[in-house]
Amino acid sequence: MTPPDAALDRVVQAAGRVEKAAGEWNAVDLTVIGECVSALEASASDLSAAFTVLQEYHSSPAGLRANLLNLKKSAGRLERLVDASAAFLRSAPGLACDRPVLYQADGAICQATPEMGGVQG
Secondary structure, eight states: OOHHHHHHHHHHHHHHHHHHHHHTOOTTOHHHHHHHHHHHHHHHHHHHHHHHHHHHHTOOOTTHHHHHHHHHHHHHHHHHHHHHHHHHHHTSTTOOOSSOEEEOTTSOEEEOOGGGOSOOO
16 A cells, blocks of 8 residues: 555545544533544544645545545534534523533533633623
8 A cells, every 4th residue: 555545544534533423423421522522633643644644745646535525524514513512502501691601522511701712602
């Protein structure tokens, strides 16, 4: 297997991890959320390694674009799921306050502070 083909394999693995994380998303199960975080970290590592190899060889294996588009689609789906969960939690009973709340990667909820910047309620 050539290095560009190995890089393509890493992109395929990254896309598979993100797709699996989106398929198993459960906003109320902290174990699943932790597994999703781990899958996304592994995907980022795969993409970084693939990027490094592809930069060195200045060539793209066949199928790279299609797999990157698949990865983008899966990541967008997961992003929408997380955003929907965060929006739901902002409206959850018992969380009414004068400051917005943030849904963190570990499943915890924290109140946003002005120092965080860029946060709108």
